[in-house]
Amino acid sequence: MIAFTCSTKDLKDAVGKAVKAVPSKAQMPVLECLKIEAEFDRVSFTGYDLITGITSYIEGDDKDGYSKVNVEETDTICVNAKLFYSIIKKLPKGTVHISSDEHLKLTIEQYDICFNLLAMNADDYPEIENVHSAVQTFEIKQSVLQSMLSQTLYARALSESKPILKGAHFSISDDTGDVEIAAIDGFRCAIRKEHIFTDCDFNFTVDGAALEKIQSMLSTESTAVANVTFQKNHIRFKLTGGADCTFTTRLLQGEFYQYKKTVSAKYTTSMIIRVSELIEALERAAVLASSPSNLATTLEIDAKERELHIGLSSSKGNFADIVDINEISGEDVRIGFNINFLLDALKAVPDDLAEIRFNGNLSPMTIVPIGSDAYTHIVLPVRLKN
Numbered sequence: 001m002i003a004f005t006c007s008t009k010d011l012k013d014a015v016g017k018a019v020k021a022v023p024s025k026a027q028m029p030v031l032e033c034l035k036i037e038a039e040f041d042r043v044s045f046t047g048y049d050l051i052t053g054i055t056s057y058i059e060g061d062d063k064d065g066y067s068k069v070n071v072e073e074t075d076t077i078c079v080n081a082k083l084f085y086s087i088i089k090k091l092p093k094g095t096v097h098i099s100s101d102e103h104l105k106l107t108i109e110q111y112d113i114c115f116n117l118l119a120m121n122a123d124d125y126p127e128i129e130n131v132h133s134a135v136q137t138f139e140i141k142q143s144v145l146q147s148m149l150s151q152t153l154y155a156r157a158l159s160e161s162k163p164i165l166k167g168a169h170f171s172i173s174d175d176t177g178d179v180e181i182a183a184i185d186g187f188r189c190a191i192r193k194e195h196i197f198t199d200c201d202f203n204f205t206v207d208g209a210a211l212e213k214i215q216s217m218l219s220t221e222s223t224a225v226a227n228v229t230f231q232k233n234h235i236r237f238k239l240t241g242g243a244d245c246t247f248t249t250r251l252l253q254g255e256f257y258q259y260k261k262t263v264s265a266k267y268t269t270s271m272i273i274r275v276s277e278l279i280e281a282l283e284r285a286a287v288l289a290s291s292p293s294n295l296a297t298t299l300e301i302d303a304k305e306r307e308l309h310i311g312l313s314s315s316k317g318n319f320a321d322i323v324d325i326n327e328i329s330g331e332d333v334r335i336g337f338n339i340n341f342l343l344d345a346l347k348a349v350p351d352d353l354a355e356i357r358f359n360g361n362l363s364p365m366t367i368v369p370i371g372s373d374a375y376t377h378i379v380l381p382v383r384l385k386n
Helices: 008-021 081-090 142-150 208-217 275-288 339-347
Strands: 003-007 033-038 042-048 052-059 069-073 075-080 095-100 105-110 113-118 137-141 167-172 178-184 188-195 202-207 225-230 234-240 245-252 269-274 296-302 307-314 317-324 327-330 333-338 353-358 365-368 375-379
Touching: 003 008, 008 033, 008 042, 008 052, 008 081, 008 095, 008 208, 008 245, 033 081, 042 069, 052 208, 075 081, 081 113, 137 142, 142 178, 142 188, 142 208, 142 225, 167 208, 188 339, 202 208, 208 245, 269 275, 269 317, 275 307, 275 317, 275 339, 296 339, 333 339, 339 375
Parallel strands: none
Antiparallel strands: 003 069, 003 095, 033 042, 033 075, 042 052, 052 245, 095 105, 105 113, 137 225, 167 178, 167 202, 178 188, 188 375, 202 245, 225 234, 234 245, 269 327, 269 353, 296 307, 296 333, 307 317, 353 365, 365 375
């Protein structure tokens, strides 16, 4: 039997993280549940789909120095995740008391509110793979990890034809201490680099859908960190200082694409442009590109006038616009791109100004920061009709 009291806010936060790992269609009924474990000084909530598991916690003291949870009876129980979370979200502010009895009846009480739910025994709930802390590990700020994921995951593949490309590839060299995340789908590539203090030397690939769940839980608090531990088949992200939970998932197996070969140092034209202005122009053009067959947009660089001419033609009509180029070197270029791929890459750029490089009208376009190699976005062109 379990019994504990906590605030509805802490309960909603903890349960909201764990339910992200509960499958919508489970292979067995117990996987549709959250496992609730009441221990001496904390309560944990676990969701697991046999591939990815999330355990969140209510523990420690609040800002006033009071314990966040009062545990009266310690035990473990399972309850339908969807139903339990739906109830918790509807509770008003304040404290809530949760308990169970020997007949596996779970009671949720707050003021005059009382819910009684049928729970399940936790003995049949599968154990999440234990990733030992003795294997390779590194620490990174959650805000930095969030930035790295937001700037790369858009480029991962969604097709099942190459499962390894559905993930993002992590690598680090103990020579530089730089951690690098890369994603590629055959039409675009995104690379993000950040320096951290570690002596690890590794390469592994994490499923993109799992990383999107992690990304949604990361905190921007300056004190929030992620401790990343990995071994042959699994990886664990322990988030503390904001999003307090543990996220464990299987690594994707196989050799990741040699994406660094797509990064070329050769270019014939380079321009520095205000990213927001280019995005706004392309979004106006995208109004006419509502079907997959009408997604190509034309970029024409007039080096002499320092102008970028944008054009799009579809069965709905034609579009033309001009964006000023801040700086330019090299020759004129006329090149075409899938407008959605181009917008995805530009929206991942965190800077107001960025450098865009071209190597003729048939080679990929590269977006890089000015005077840095923190990120690289590569988009393949489409062949234009004369």
